[in-house]
Amino acid sequence: MRFVLRLLLMFAVALAFGFGLSYYALTDGRYFGVLQSGPWTAWPDAGSPNPNPYTRAHVVRVGNLPLGQSEGLQFTATTDSAGEPLTRACTYAIAGTTPVATFWTLVAVDGAGRNLARPGAAMALRSGDIVRPEDGSISVHVGTRLMPGNWLEIVGDGPFSLVLTLYDTVASSGFGAAVETLPSITREGCR
Template sequence: MRFVLRLLMMIAVALAVGFGLSYYALTDGRLFGAVQLGPWTTWPDIGSPSPNPYTRSHITREAALQLGRSEGLTFIATQDSDGAPLDLSCSYRLDGHVPVSTFWTLEAIDANWINLAAPGTDTAMRSSELVRVDGAIRIHVGTQLRPLNWLELTGTGPFSLVMTLYDTTALLGFTSADMVMPSITSEACR
């Protein structure tokens, strides 16, 4: 009787660990193919001809049209550089440099991938439209008016920032270890 109870307990633990790790790999996945750079996360194998099984599962779960590896790389941030979730009741500032790319865009989305740009404005900020300070970017994101580069948003609740680098060499070679993404700093909350 004791043997049967131990066997059932081991099976329950094995199932919990197996399903738990599978869920983690498909949702967060930083240990299984995703790359974290500050608050930004990307799956560099998404556009490769033969992605690893975890990346393939992530692609299937997201069910989104993905760029080929030679076309670009998408980074997503759901929290600021301090680890607090991004919320539309706050304003944020992106500072720093973007990895080498021909062109890039920045947009804000909600949990259903609906663009949160204010009506009558562009749906995304483009690298070709920025005012730069000493070669670095400074972009304000939020519902409250800010000077210079401002991605105006509308709505309430949590959101994510999506930065897509087109024709980039990011995460391809030896310089990958030195690669940094812009920081995301909370400025003010209502």
């Protein structure tokens, strides 16, 4: 009887460990093909003809249509640069530079992937629509309250994610700009 109980316990531990590691690989993926720079993460193999098994499972799990490798790369941030979760109760400053790309967009989405832009406002902030200083860096404010300069207005309450999509970029290709040039996300204040 003791043997059967130990065998069942060992089987339960093995299942929990296996499913736990699988869940970790598909959500965080830091060691399984994810490209990470500060709070920004991307799955660069998502648009390749033969992605690795973890990338393939992640794409199926989130259910989005990835860009092809020659089309671009999509970065997502769920936390600020200090590691705190992004929440609509706070205002954030996104500052720095982006990797070389022909065009980029910045969108705020909720957990289900719905755009959080105010009705009647632009759905995304586009690289061609922002005012930049002479050094070419970006400075964007994200939040529900009016902010000076470039502002991505969002609505509602609760957590959100920022999605930065670089189109026609050399990031992560080994040629040109490195991914370390992604902007920082700093919490400015909360209501």
